[in-house]
Amino acid sequence: QVRLEESGGGMVQAGGSLRVSCLVSGRTFLTYLMGWFRQAPGKEREFVASITWSANDREYADSVKGRFAISRDRDKNAVYLQMDNLKPEDTAVYFCAVRERVIPYGQARGLMGLEYEYDYWGQGTQVTVSS
Numbered sequence: 001q002v003r004l005e006e007s008g009g010g011m012v013q014a015g016g017s018l019r020v021s022c023l024v025s026g027r028t029f030l031t032y033l034m035g036w037f038r039q040a041p042g043k044e045r046e047f048v049a050s051i052t053w054s055a056n057d058r059e060y061a062d063s064v065k066g067r068f069a070i071s072r073d074r075d076k077n078a079v080y081l082q083m084d085n086l087k088p089e090d091t092a093v094y095f096c097a098v099r100e101r102v103i104p105y106g107q108a109r110g111l112m113g114l115e116y117e118y119d120y121w122g123q124g125t126q127v128t129v130s131s
Helices: none
Strands: 002-007 010-013 018-026 033-039 046-052 058-060 068-073 078-083 092-099 125-130
Touching (some): 002 092, 018 125, 046 068, 046 078, 058 068, 078 092
Parallel strands (some): 010 125
Antiparallel strands (some): 002 018, 033 046, 033 092, 046 058, 068 078, 092 125
């Protein structure tokens, strides 16, 4: 049984910062990808950021580049998303996702933003940014 638990969401004013965390527990496996997606009210879930096992590759949605930073702690099996200069349009439920399946060499970047490439998902944490 694999469990992903997000934490750190909350309410903040525009221009503020939040850090959301995701802890993976249960069965031990290599997490080839760890990522964050978000879903705003009335919208489809969208990619936010992702990081590979080695942390050599990181990908960000254009809407968050320069404001968000993803990191991971392999010892704790955790992934973090530091969100700075938050905007009201960042308001959403933020979901953590991980991939257990092996990634063919050199193909990580092509997979990182695709929901179906992830194997396990958390329940989400609410982030609300007021104007």
